[in-house]
Amino acid sequence: MSTIVLLTLTGLGLAGLYFLIAAGLSLVFGLADVLNFAHGWFLTVGAYAAYWAIPRVGFAGGVLVAVLAGAATAALVELVMIRPLYQRTISQVLVTVGLSLAGVALFQALFSPDARTFPSPSWTEGVVTVLGARVPVKSLVLVVGAVVVLAALLAFLRWTRYGLIIRAGVENREMVTALGIDVRKAFTLVFAIGGAAAGLAGALSGIAFQSIAPSGGSSLLIFAFIVVVIGGMGSITGSAVAAVAVGLLQQFVNYYGSAGMGDLCAVALLAAVLLLRPQGIAGKVAS
Amino acid sequence: MSLLSVRDLVVTLSGLRILHGVSFEAAESGVTVLLGRNGAGKTTTLRAILGLAPATGSVELAGEPVLGTRTHALVRRGLGYVPEDRCVFAGLTVAENLRLAERGTPDYDLVFGLFPELRKRSAQRAGSLSGGQQQMLSLGRVLLNDNRLLLVDEPTKGLAPKVVTEVAEALERVAERVPVLLVEQNLAVVRRLGRAAVVLAAGRVAWRGDAKELLGDHDRTKSLLGVGSHS
Numbered sequence: 215m216s217t218i219v220l221l222t223l224t225g226l227g228l229a230g231l232y233f234l235i236a237a238g239l240s241l242v243f244g245l246a247d248v249l250n251f252a253h254g255w256f257l258t259v260g261a262y263a264a265y266w267a268i269p270r271v272g273f274a275g276g277v278l279v280a281v282l283a284g285a286a287t288a289a290l291v292e293l294v295m296i297r298p299l300y301q302r303t304i305s306q307v308l309v310t311v312g313l314s315l316a317g318v319a320l321f322q323a324l325f326s327p328d329a330r331t332f333p334s335p336s337w338t339e340g341v342v343t344v345l346g347a348r349v350p351v352k353s354l355v356l357v358v359g360a361v362v363v364l365a366a367l368l369a370f371l372r373w374t375r376y377g378l379i380i381r382a383g384v385e386n387r388e389m390v391t392a393l394g395i396d397v398r399k400a401f402t403l404v405f406a407i408g409g410a411a412a413g414l415a416g417a418l419s420g421i422a423f424q425s426i427a428p429s430g431g432s433s434l435l436i437f438a439f440i441v442v443v444i445g446g447m448g449s450i451t452g453s454a455v456a457a458v459a460v461g462l463l464q465q466f467v468n469y470y471g472s473a474g475m476g477d478l479c480a481v482a483l484l485a486a487v488l489l490l491r492p493q494g495i496a497g498k499v500a501s
Numbered sequence: 502m503s504l505l506s507v508r509d510l511v512v513t514l515s516g517l518r519i520l521h522g523v524s525f526e527a528a529e530s531g532v533t534v535l536l537g538r539n540g541a542g543k544t545t546t547l548r549a550i551l552g553l554a555p556a557t558g559s560v561e562l563a564g565e566p567v568l569g570t571r572t573h574a575l576v577r578r579g580l581g582y583v584p585e586d587r588c589v590f591a592g593l594t595v596a597e598n599l600r601l602a603e604r605g606t607p608d609y610d611l612v613f614g615l616f617p618e619l620r621k622r623s624a625q626r627a628g629s630l631s632g633g634q635q636q637m638l639s640l641g642r643v644l645l646n647d648n649r650l651l652l653v654d655e656p657t658k659g660l661a662p663k664v665v666t667e668v669a670e671a672l673e674r675v676a677e678r679v680p681v682l683l684v685e686q687n688l689a690v691v692r693r694l695g696r697a698a699v700v701l702a703a704g705r706v707a708w709r710g711d712a713k714e715l716l717g718d719h720d721r722t723k724s725l726l727g728v729g730s731h732s
Binding site for chain 2: 375378379381382385386388389390391392393394395396397
């Protein structure tokens with residue numbers, strides 16, 4: 215029983231990390247039709263920003279710096295590199311793939327390609343007992359971080375004018391424009407929100423893995439893409455459900471099967487969803 | 502006097518020329534009807550005026566050139582758009598659809614006066630409304646704001662006859678307040694609302710003049726539109 219509880223909570227922690235990356239990716243694709251392969255780099259920016267800031271301003275301040283760095287980087291990327299390329303899908307893919315590669319190279323040059331020990335506060339390295347299982351605090355931190363971001367995003371989408379614009383834009387961007395709304399401002403905002411969540415994921419991944427590396431964001435991005443497709447492009451709730459499914463599946467299969475089988479099962483789940491429900495759990499039907 | 506002046510409008514989409522130099526004017530009051538068979542270029546003309554389709558030529562709104570202006574800015578200058586197939590946001594409620602369209606001081610009294618059903622259904626998701634109710638919502642979104650001209654694309658398409666009458670009545674009342682450039686296939690609606698008419702054929706203006714005169718000439722209507730004026 216305690217093993218099940220442990221696997222469930224660590225699986226939910228992994229799901230939290232996936233959700234934090236996938237949320238922005240999903241909103242950006244749903245609203246702006248941009249498949250952003252540089253999104254993982256925003257996580258790396260957040261991770262290194264936290265790595266730099268935590269010893270200087272403490273844990274909470276460091277996490278805040280990571281969030282702001284992710285948001286600012288994402289907004290800048292949208293304004294400078296993506297905005298001139300709307301309607302040019304292939305160019306967007308090339309630019310964002312190029313940026314993700316160049317971004318990794320930049321951090322390798324600045325901090326060396328080797329992983330660095332993350333300055334986690336000591337309280338995140340302990341364990342707590344939940345229903346007889348000794349659960350790492352870092353997993354619970356990821357769960358709490360993801361739940362807070364999920365609630366904040368849902369409240370933002372539900373209660374604010376820009377949230378309304380984003381929800382409408384995911385359905386029909388052209389019609390939003392035809393109501394007199396400059397949807398490009400919403401694009402920048404969505405990039406910034408996604409970058410903030412990825413920046414937070416960067417800081418929390420440092421705690422979870424106890425180290426950071428320049429390629430950390432890129433290696434997590436593939437699972438975020440799987441979550442986004444399973445959850446449905448543009449759906450935050452769908453991403454949350456899909457992240458839980460993928461996180462738990464990986465954790466249980468890796469424990470009861472052999473190591474690496476969980477990743478394979480996540481890809482198999484993706485294939486099954488694409489075959490049976492191509493729009494994902496809660497996504498819009500492609501038109 | 503014309504409110505909207507379109508000159509030599511050319512639209513090419515995916516290498517295919519859709520409009521071949523369309524020129525016409527929309528009056529500053531009443532309803533100007535844009536007619537034509539399927540594929541004549543009516544919807545493309547509205548979309549090009551609004552900047553939703555790439556176009557060359559000239560479009561002037563009250564004497565000011567507007568072609569090349571971004572769509573949202575054009576709408577904010579008073580060009581309201583009711584698209585073909587309604588395009589309501591299905592996942593949003595009626596109230597949210599209306600709230601999204603608000604600019605300045607929205608006139609909910611006008612909208613709910615014309616379409617009281619929208620007030621009753623404000624908490625209902627727009628996707629679960631009937632076709633007629635969706636059309637009312639689509640019109641309501643535009644009527645919340647002050648407009649100089651409304652571009653309305655086939656508002657009665659696919660609606661039951663009773664609802665067609667309701668929509669036509671609403672448009673008639675709307676046209677008393679703001680001029681309308683209307684794309685419409687239903688000749689009964691054209692007869693009821695239309696003052697001036699422009700007929701497109703294969704991306705060109707084939708005829709323009711008084712709507713009643715056009716519909717009074719059965720043979721001309723038949724040759725231009727493929728249907729008799731009694732239909």
